[in-house]
Amino acid sequence: MSNLERRLAAIQAKITSKEFLTGRQLGGDIPYWIFDYPPEEELRVRDHVNHMLRRLNSDASPVRACHVDLLDLVRTMLEGRRLLDKAIEMQRKKGDATVLNALAAELGPEPVADAFVRSVSIETCSFVLVTGIGASYPLVRTHGLMNTLHSRTGHVPIVFFYPGRYDGQYLRLFDSMPESAYYRAFRLVSDSEGS
Template structure:
């Protein structure tokens, strides 16, 4: 079995390849990729992503968009003056009531649009999505990806996913119920 560090070390070559950047070999499928990893390795993966972004900015002309999903959710709530209210609601009414109340403001279509708004001024060559685990259950990954499909066009997306991706389904943290999502490809094996 390939170690996580060996898989991380192969990301740079993969995301700088012509095949990846131009969606070659995908037929008409969307260029969405998942890099799954054990949730206990979140810090190792985040450190590698930080190194990778620095390396790509110094050694290539590629523009990589990075969005931490939890930070995006918090930003959206703050923009609508709902963040403090959400914290108060969680304390007074509980998590279930909070999640119900946030379904509208954090609806996947709105989150997809907010995500893309971050890159209006500067086109990107690829998009990295991080912070998926901490954003759960506020943001459901498969719903967000479904909403991003028609909006991203040919821009490759890499989902850094703390759990398992079988090629057919996403299983957050490796122990939650599987969610069918068959439109993505494994970034590296």
């Protein structure tokens, strides 16, 4: 079993533990967790999360696991404003920079955070699992979303499945993008826990 497989296998016990759900070990910090993984393992991680969600949301489960796929959220936001087809056409004709600039207000941290909270009825969630971080980049920037979400989610734990590296201080998307400082999250399962 690979280190990633061991780390994935440790997730469910961790996120259903009383310590995780109550945030007791965080000492009042924001209950943000990051499960970082090699970007090339995206499909394996996505399959694991989907399988875990089915188990966690069975009738026998004492928790309510909510899920936000950021790419689906962005698509829904743009479709709701009838901008998706226009954005695709603009990107095709004028390029990435033009469409990113045109969508900056629609997909800024504030509107995305509001849509995120509405999409899962945050007050009903035991925790939220967030996927689609790599697929929604650069439309959604993880550190900007995290900075904005915390005032809207209270003490609901949120786990970000991050295709890249998080060392406890810096996020490095795809293991190649410039680092973004974010130090208010915790690694969900460390490399040593997977060993």
